[in-house]
Structures are given as C-alpha cells and as structure tokens.
Amino acid sequence: MKYLRKVTTLRFDETRCTGCGRCFEVCPRNVFGMRGRKAFIVDKDLCLECGACSLNCTPAALSVESGVGCASALITSMLRGGEPVCGCDSSTGGCC
Amino acid sequence: MNKLQIDLTTTKPCCPTPLAWPAKPHVLFPRLLSVSKAQSWTCGKITTAAGDVFRVSTKLSRAERFNMIKCRISGFRMSYVVQPGLYAVGNPDAASDVFASANYKLSFDILRRALAGMNAWILVLDTKGINVWCAAGKGSFGTDELVHRIGLVQLHRIVSHRKIILPQLAAPGINAAEVLKRNGFSIRFGPVRAEDIPAYVQSGYAATRAMRTVRFSIADRLVLTPMEIIPAAKQFPVFALMVLLVFGAQPTGIIFSDAWSGGWPILALGLAALLAGAFITPLFLPIMPFRSFAIKGWVVGLFITFAAMKTIHPYSEQHILVAAASYLAFPLVSSYLALQFTGATTFTGMSGVKKELTLAIPLYIAGCVISACFIFAYKLVQWGVI
Numbered sequence: 001m002k003y004l005r006k007v008t009t010l011r012f013d014e015t016r017c018t019g020c021g022r023c024f025e026v027c028p029r030n031v032f033g034m035r036g037r038k039a040f041i042v043d044k045d046l047c048l049e050c051g052a053c054s055l056n057c058t059p060a061a062l063s064v065e066s067g068v069g070c071a072s073a074l075i076t077s078m079l080r081g082g083e084p085v086c087g088c089d090s091s092t093g094g095c096c
Numbered sequence: 097m098n099k100l101q102i103d104l105t106t107t108k109p110c111c112p113t114p115l116a117w118p119a120k121p122h123v124l125f126p127r128l129l130s131v132s133k134a135q136s137w138t139c140g141k142i143t144t145a146a147g148d149v150f151r152v153s154t155k156l157s158r159a160e161r162f163n164m165i166k167c168r169i170s171g172f173r174m175s176y177v178v179q180p181g182l183y184a185v186g187n188p189d190a191a192s193d194v195f196a197s198a199n200y201k202l203s204f205d206i207l208r209r210a211l212a213g214m215n216a217w218i219l220v221l222d223t224k225g226i227n228v229w230c231a232a233g234k235g236s237f238g239t240d241e242l243v244h245r246i247g248l249v250q251l252h253r254i255v256s257h258r259k260i261i262l263p264q265l266a267a268p269g270i271n272a273a274e275v276l277k278r279n280g281f282s283i284r285f286g287p288v289r290a291e292d293i294p295a296y297v298q299s300g301y302a303a304t305r306a307m308r309t310v311r312f313s314i315a316d317r318l319v320l321t322p323m324e325i326i327p328a329a330k331q332f333p334v335f336a337l338m339v340l341l342v343f344g345a346q347p348t349g350i351i352f353s354d355a356w357s358g359g360w361p362i363l364a365l366g367l368a369a370l371l372a373g374a375f376i377t378p379l380f381l382p383i384m385p386f387r388s389f390a391i392k393g394w395v396v397g398l399f400i401t402f403a404a405m406k407t408i409h410p411y412s413e414q415h416i417l418v419a420a421a422s423y424l425a426f427p428l429v430s431s432y433l434a435l436q437f438t439g440a441t442t443f444t445g446m447s448g449v450k451k452e453l454t455l456a457i458p459l460y461i462a463g464c465v466i467s468a469c470f471i472f473a474y475k476l477v478q479w480g481v482i
Contacts, residue, residue, distance in 0.1 A: 003448045008445055025285055028308065029443065048445040055267070055268060055270070066233070066446070068233060071439060074446070074449055085234060
C-alpha cells in the first residue's frame, strides 16, 4: 500500500552519505537500499515521514519534516493552533 | 530463586551525566527497581547488584487477554500502564539480552509473551502509557528517557555488556549514536514485531527485511476499526435528533409520526455512511481505488448510499430534494470518516494528509451547506410556501 505520490518531504544528499546503513536498518517501509558504500532511495512514495532515518543519520545526509500522518491531529492543530500531535486521548479516533 | 552472580569489578559506569546518574537512585526506588509490589503477572524476584527486580510471567492471564480487547474498543487503553523500570524474564544474568519497551501495558504484555522460554531483561521506559511507535514520534520514547532510565535502574551494574535491543519502531525517537556517546550503550534495533524476537535472537541478531517492514494486513486493520466506529457512533444521537426535528417540524409544531416516517430512511442512510467510511473503507483499503483516503471513502460512501437508497425505496423515490441532499452529504460523511483512518495506518505521512485536508475540508463544508439548503427548500415545498 502506498500513499499519495510526490508529497514526502524526504531529502537525500548523496554526497554526505557515509554508507553506514542506519537508514536502511531503521526504515520500516523499505524506502532505502544500499549500493556499494552509499545508500539510495528505492521508492520515495513509500515514505511516511516518521523521521527515524533523519534522526539516526549522523552525517545529516537525510532530512525529513517528520510528523503525524493523522487527520484528526492535523484538524485539531488547524483549529486550536500549535503543533499537530497525536491526541492519544479517548476523544480522538484511531490514532495510537 | 536464583541469585545473580555479577562480578562488580567488570562493571564500570560509563560517561556519567547528571541526568543519567541521580545521586541516590534507591531513594526513588526504595526496595525494587520496578513495581513496588507484586502484581498478578509477576512471579518472584531476582536479586541483582543494583537491587531486587521482579520476574514477570510470559503467559498472559485471562484478565490480561480480556484487557487486550478492551484496549481496542474503548478509552480504557489510555490508563493501561505498567510502572517503568527493569523486569526479568526467566533467569537472566549479567550476559543476558536487554529489551526495551513502552509502559503501555499492552506493549509490555506483547513483549513478555514473545520472550517465553528466554532469559532476558525488560527495560520499561516511561512513555506516559503510550505505545512504542506513537511515543517515539512524540519523543517520549526518546533518547533522553532511554539514557535517564538506564541510569535510574543502574543497568551498568546489572549487565556486563553494553548493548540494548530496541523495537525498530522506536527509531523515530532514539538517536542511537547519541545514546552511545552519552552512556556507552550501543543500540540494536530489533524487529518491528515482538513475535519475531526469538527468530531474531537465534539468527545472531540479524533482522530480515520482512522483520524490518511494518505490515498492515486485513487483521491489523480490522482490530483498529472499533476505534473508528465507536467515536463516530457517539455523534449519531445528535444527528438523529436533528433529523427527527427537521422531518417532524410542521407550521403547527412537531408531528411525531412525520418525524419518524420522514426521518428513518435518513437515519438508515446515515448509519450506512458511517459504516462505509469507518468500517468498509479501512477493511478493504488496498482494493479500493485511488490513493487518497478522502476519495476512497467518497467512492465507497456513494456506492453504499446508492445501495441503501434502492433498498429503502425499491419502488418509489424519495422527494428529489431529499434524495439530492442525501447523495451529496452522505458520501462526504464517509469520505471524512475514511480520512480519519489515516491516523491509524502504517503508511500515511503528514504531508499527504495535509494535502488531502486542504482540498477536502472546503468541499465538506460546501457539501454540508448545499445539502442543508436542499432540505430547507424541501421543507418549504412541504409546507406549501413555495
């Protein structure tokens, strides 16, 4: 299953990549592959912007605007302002 | 009960930081490192160099299995917590693996069940009762908490190695390089699912691609639907009251027989739209056309509304204005509910949901307003005003 095309904020700077393979290890959606001593993006549209790769990318070759892909969290943040966070209380729907 | 033989001379605190090493940890945990008193799921204690640790059972009781269901259907899950700290499975020693988990009891239960037959330590972080992936996203299953908790339980005195196995879905909150720098513990990201842990350990801590990939099977989706249906159903009485008032309203007052005869088909359509968006769309997500959840939900909603209309009025159509309002509003309701499911999926990102909302919300508002106008016009026709 894939979500919308060409919306992810994932950016990869190959020149900074040291080939440590952490992104390949932590990505739960198989966005990355390893070719020789460099990572490469297999399919960007698989990315769900969880932020695991960018947080664990020591040379900062990866960046992504991570956040919750949750409609009710985003609606709440639009109405009340502030960062969209998964509500995680009984009044919100299925998130968490 | 086995007493642990730990050679204290081999364990040195690494890179102490003020956060990681409180002056008197035993003030915080007077007797035990984890729960303060025995629970139904504990079975004895293990004595370590840093104090007593409760051993946990790897079998879930009937009550715990029942609570798993309660977590899936109600707000019960918001208060289903386990005290953070260190726990033992089997008879672990200084060389045993350490697995970290969230202090949401359901996460903890799934982990301890998966560790049946093993000797291991479980380090429960304080994630405010939230599961691993969500807590990692929020940062509560984060680098700071992990370093802090390792320090509080004095893990360096309990195990001789400096390795800790985290669920892979903790990675959005854990900077492995920073943990290593701060307290010397190296992070291994284990499989996504706890059930794969035995195979992961047996293969020499190598997770296969399948273990590293988050799934979203029909069973995974099915267990999430009650938390879509129930919050939506809670709004239903308000909708029902409004419908009955509108259809019962006459210039002379509220006529109850009119309210029911005119209102019940609309209530049935509302229920069908609710199930279309909150149950059918999530369940058949991969086979529904389009990638957008709003469009998926709208298509299913339109189909279900059409089917429900034909069932309710097999021979005579509703008044054209009521039918128009129904075809406009109910598929949009399904669309909105389907969009809510983005919060429960394992593959939707924030940028995509933002894009959907930006396009869909104006359409939802416009659809509601136009439907209301149709119903208002219908009432005016019914009253003979126009």
